[in-house]
Amino acid sequence: MLGEFEYLIITAAASLGDQAYGAAIRDAIEETAGRKCSVGALYTTLDRLEAKGLVQTWMGEATQQRGGRAKRMVRVTAEGEAAAKDFYDAVARISRGAAWAVKRTGGIA
Amino acid sequence: MMGAGWWCVETASGLLEPREREAVLGDLAEAGEAAWHGLIAVLGLALRRQVLLWKSWRPWVSAFGVVLPNSFQLMGFSMLVSSMFLQDLQRGLRSEELSNLLGKSVLLAIVAWSCGFAVGAISRRTLWVSCVACLLPCLFCFSRFAVPHRSPLSLLLFLPFAMCGGWFGLRRGRLRLRLALPIAMTATVLTISGWTGSWLSLLALLWPGWFLVAMARKQPARA
Secondary structure (H helix, E strand, O other), rough: OOOHHHHHHHHHHHHHHHHHHHHHHHHHHHHHHOOOOOHHHHHHHHHHHHHHHOOOEEEOOOOOOOOOOEEEEEEOHHHHHHHHHHHHHHHHHHHHHOOHHHHHHHHOO | OOOOHHHHHHHHHHOOOOOHHHHHHHHHHOOOOOOHHHHHHHHHHHHHHHHOOOHHHHHHHHHHHHHHHHHHHHHHHHHHHHHHHHHHHHHHOOHHHHHHHHHHHHHHHHHHHHHHHHHHHHHHHHHHHHHHHHHHHHHHHHOOOOOOOOOHHHHHOOHHHHHHHHHHHHOOOOOOOOHHHHHHHHHHHHHHHOOOOOOHHHHHHHHHHHHHHHHHHHOOOOO
């Protein structure tokens, strides 16, 4: 099963679609999840996810905004989507009946 | 990305793989991070990479199974060979002593080379730790060397062979079996024939050669 940070990266990358790369995923995690995402944690976790076959990465184009440096693009694989869905389902199941979940969903969680 | 701070970041990024360096420096530029934030990010990633490498058995075996114990043994062996050489010179060279000296010299070269090769082959990315693990015993013995009329450099006779082996190990990774097997067998026969120390020391000296044989069996060396 995925770890929490792995889930955040896969979900952010899936939401970003064709625009998923290192800096964009970092921004998405920091803005949406409200947690700090260091470059070190991001890239080592991406390597781990790639080794597990959950994401694919490749070097994209260089842009002026990036000082002429290339991006490391990320695409979530079918296995990655399945793993993220499993994680989400597990969190939803275990949250049933929890006070904070009932309060947010009106007991539908 | 200009100034002394970014120069430090660029320099520190040399610790990363080229593709990763490109992506990380680009991300930092795009995010408009301060130079010292960038430096912490780059150093943090480099540190994580090193820590992850130590989750494997390879750097542990290389640094503490080969380099550290064998550095002491090979320094002792180097002293033995240099003593034999000087004694032979003083007494005059006789064929029996010359062959004995030659055998020991060949053994020193083979064992040091195979240790170096094993280290280069199994721990490429943590080679610096293996280098430190070799350097520390050498400096320790060098600083305490007190044999009259002898240069402390005689401790380091093994070092050129070990470095040469390490270079080959880094470049080739594996040996062909037809090369690895004679090396390991020659070292074993020469060592056992004149061995007076403990079996553990013998094993520590010989296992890198047989490790090369075991690795060579799996697939032939890269062209």
